[in-house]
Amino acid sequence: MAALPDPSAIQPLLEALTFSPDNLPLRKHVAGLLVQAQRLPEAEELYRTGLRQAPTDTDLQLGLAEVYTGLHKTSAAFVVVEELLAGAPEHARAHLLHARLLAQTGQLEPAREAYATALHHNPTLEDAALAAQLRESATPVPAQGPRPTDTTPVVDEQALFAGLEKPKINFADVGGMEAVKEEIRLKIIHPLQFPDLYKAYGKATGGGLLLYGPPGCGKTHLARATAGEVQASFINVGINDILDMWLGNSEKNLHQLFQMARLQAPCVLFFDEVDALAANRHDLRQSAGRTVINQFLAELDGAVSANDGVLIMAATNAPWHLDAAFRRPGRFDRIVLVTPPDEAARQAVLEVMLRDKPLAANVQMATLAAKTAGFSGADLKALVDVAIETRLRESMKQGRPLPLEQADFLQAVGQVRPSTKEWFATAKNYALYSNEGGVYDDILTYLGIKKPRD
Template sequence: MHVDQLDALESALAASPDNLPLLTLALQACADAGDDARAQRLLGLAQPATQAALPGSLQLKLAVLALENEDYARALEQSPTDQPEGRLLRARALLALGRREEAGQEYRAAVKANPTLEDARIAAELGGKIVSLDAARRLGAERTVANDDTDQSEVVRLLKPDNERATFADVGGLDAVKQHIRRRIITPFQKPSLFDRFRRRAGGGILMYGPPGCGKTLLARATAGECGARFFNVAIEDVLDMWLGESERKLHAVFEEARRAAPAVLFFDEIEAIGGRREYTREATSSKLVSQFLAELDGFSQNNHGVLILGATNVPWAIDAAFRRPGRFDRVLFVPPPDQAAREDILRGLLRDRPTSGTIDVASLARGTTGFSGADLRHLVESAIDEAIEASLQAGQEVPMTMAHLKTALAEVRPTTTEWLTTARNYARYANEGGQYDDVLAFIKQHGRS
C-alpha cells in the first residue's frame, strides 16, 4: 500500500477512531510496510476496548514490529498471551529487558503448547551458559608439558573453540549431504522437547569421509552453526602423548568438558590417528586409546545427551570397525567431490570481491574442472590471481584478473581427488562389508570413473 493510501486511512481513522474494520485494515497495512511509528499513532487514536478486539494474528505482527524496533516494553505489552507464538515473543522481550525468570516461564509455556517453537538460542540465553575463551587465547601457542596433569586450563586449550561461525549457506553444493545432516542431526538439537516425546535422543556420532579438500571440516563447523551449539575443534596432536595413560586422560577430559557445555559439537579431524584399527598396531598404548575413545562414545558411566561427536577422515578403511556400531559413529556420510552446480557455486564465492575485468564464464570453468575438490578450485583461483599480480608488477599498475588468467591456471592445475577415488574404488569393490561404501560406488558409476 502506498504512502498516500496510508495517509488517507489515517485521516479516516481520525474521524472514526473506533471503527474496528478500518483500524484493522490500516494496522495491517502498517505491519506489512514495517511502519511502526504510524501503527503506534493509529493505535493511540482508538479506545483500549477497540485495541483489545483486534485479531490475535495482527496483535502478533505489531508485537514483532515493536521487537524489531527494540521497543521491548511495547512488544511485551502487545504480545497476545493466548497464543504460543505470542508467549515466545514475550520471552524474547523479557530477556531483552533482563527479566530472565519471567522470560523462562513464558518460554516454557510456549514450548509446552507448541514444541516446534523451541529455539536453541533462547534456551541457551535462559540457561546462562557462557564459555570463556580467554585461557584458550592466552595458551593457544603453547604446547603440552610432558607428563603433566590434564588440568582445566589445558582442556580449554585442547578444545579450540572456532570463533568464526559458519552455516550451510557457506558450504557450496553438497545439498544431499546437508539435507541428511539437517534431518538426522540438526533438528533433534533444535527441537529436543519434540524428540523427547518420541524418546528420540539428540547427539551421537557422525563420521564423514571422502577425498581431501571436499569440505568435511567446513561441514562440521556449519553443522554446529546450524545447531546453535558450541563447536570444539579437538587438536589430535594435543590429545596424543608419549607418556603412558596421558592420552587416555586427555581424551576423557575433552569429553567431560563437552558434556558440561552441552549442547556441544566435538570435531575430530583425521580421526584415524586415535581411532585406527587395533589389529594393525603393535603398540598396546594405541589399543588402549581406541578402547578409551569407544567407552567415551558409549557414555556408559556419563550422559552424552546433547553432545554430538563429528569425525572426519580420508581413509575410512583405516578406522576400527568397532566405531561403526550403532550408538557410536552410527551415521557414516560420504562427502564427494562437488558436482558441476556446486563447482559453479564455489567458484562464484571464490571470485567474489576480487578485482576482475571482462566476462568470467563460471559455467565454462565448472565444466572444465570435473573431479576438482573445493581446495583444488581455491588453488585454481589463487593461481590465476598470481598471474594477475605478476602482470600488475610488470605493468606498474593493477591489472585485474581475467578469464585468460583463469584459463592459463586451468591448464596447469590438476585435480587431487583422482588418487583417492582410485583407492576408494578398490575398497568399494572388494572390501564392501555391509555395503558401507555403496555411496562411493554410486558416485563412481554416476560420473563414469572406471
C-alpha cells in the same frame, strides 16, 4: 556424620520433581538428599539436567562438582568447579572443593592457595584433615628450583579451550551438497532438537556421524557449518590434538574434551582426521594407543557420562582404516560421503575465494565451474593461486596492477589436476571388495556403478 535420609522420603520428592522439573529449589533439595544417601549417579543426573535450565547456577555447579569428586571423576570435577569460579570468583565453598581436588592430584602449592582463599572468604570452612594434609606434605621446594613432576596440572586449560568456537557460518555457507545437508539434518540435527519424538518412535538418538570422502572437499567446513546451523558451540579436535593424546596423560585429555562438550551442550564435538586416533587396533603395538582408543569408545558410548546435547562428528579420508569397533551401533554407525563439490558448489566456492580480488569484467565463474569437474575445494584454491601468479608476473613486467582475466583462469584449469580422482580409484576398490553391509554404496552410486537408492 548426618544420618542417612529415609529412602521412602526421597521417592515422593523425586516424583514431585518429574511433575515440576523446572522447580529449581526442589531439584537442589532432592539432589542434596541423594548425595547424603550416597546415590551419586542419580544426583549427578539431577544436577546436570538442572544446569541445562540454569547453566550458571552456582549451587547446581557446586553440587555437580562435589558429586563428580565423590565418583572419582576428578577431571570432570575440575572442569565444573573452575567454570563455577570463573563466574563466581569469591565462592568460598567452591575454593574449598578446588583445594581438595588440587591436593588429591598432588598440586600442593595451588591447593594451599585455594584453601587460603576459601578461608579468607569464609573462615568457618576450616577443614582440619585437609589442612593437615597440606602441612604434612609441605616439603620445602627451592623457590626457583624445578617444579616436581607431580605438580603438573591435571587440567590444561589451554588445551581444553583452544579448540572451542562459536561458528558464524551455517549451511548457507556450504555451496551445493543438498543431499548431505539433508542427511545431517535427519541423522543428527533433528534427533538433537526433538529427542522425545525420536524416542516415541523407537528411533535411537546419540552416537556419532562420520563424514568421509576425498581431501579438500569440505568435511571440516561442513562440520563447522553444522554447529552454526544449530547455534551450537564447536570443538575442533585436530590431528595434532589427537597425536598429543598418544603421549603421556592422554586419556585424561580426551575425557576433558568430552566433558567440556557436555558442559557446553548443545555442542558439536568434531574429531578431524579421526583415523589418526582410530587406526586399526592391530596396528598398535603400544598399549598406550589401546588405552586411548578404549577411552574414546567409552566416552562415545556415554559410559563415562551421558552425551545429551552433544553431537559427535568425525571426518576421515580413509574410513577403511578405522577400527571396526568404531562402527558398532551407537558409535559412528552413521556414515556420510562428502563428494567433490558439484557445479553449483564450485561456483559458490569460487565466488567466495574471489570476493576481494580485482577481476576483469570478462570473468565468468559459471564457465569456470563448468570446466572444473572433479576439482575439490582445495584444488579450486590452487587454481585461483595459479591464475593470480600469472597475472602478478604480467603486472610486474608492466609495473602496474592488472585485474585477473578469464584467460588466466582458463589457463590455470589446464595446469591444476583435480586431486579427487586418485582418491576415488582407491575408494572404488574398497567399495567393490570390502563393502560389508553396503557401507560404501554411496561411492558406487557417485561413480555411476550402482543405481541411487530410492
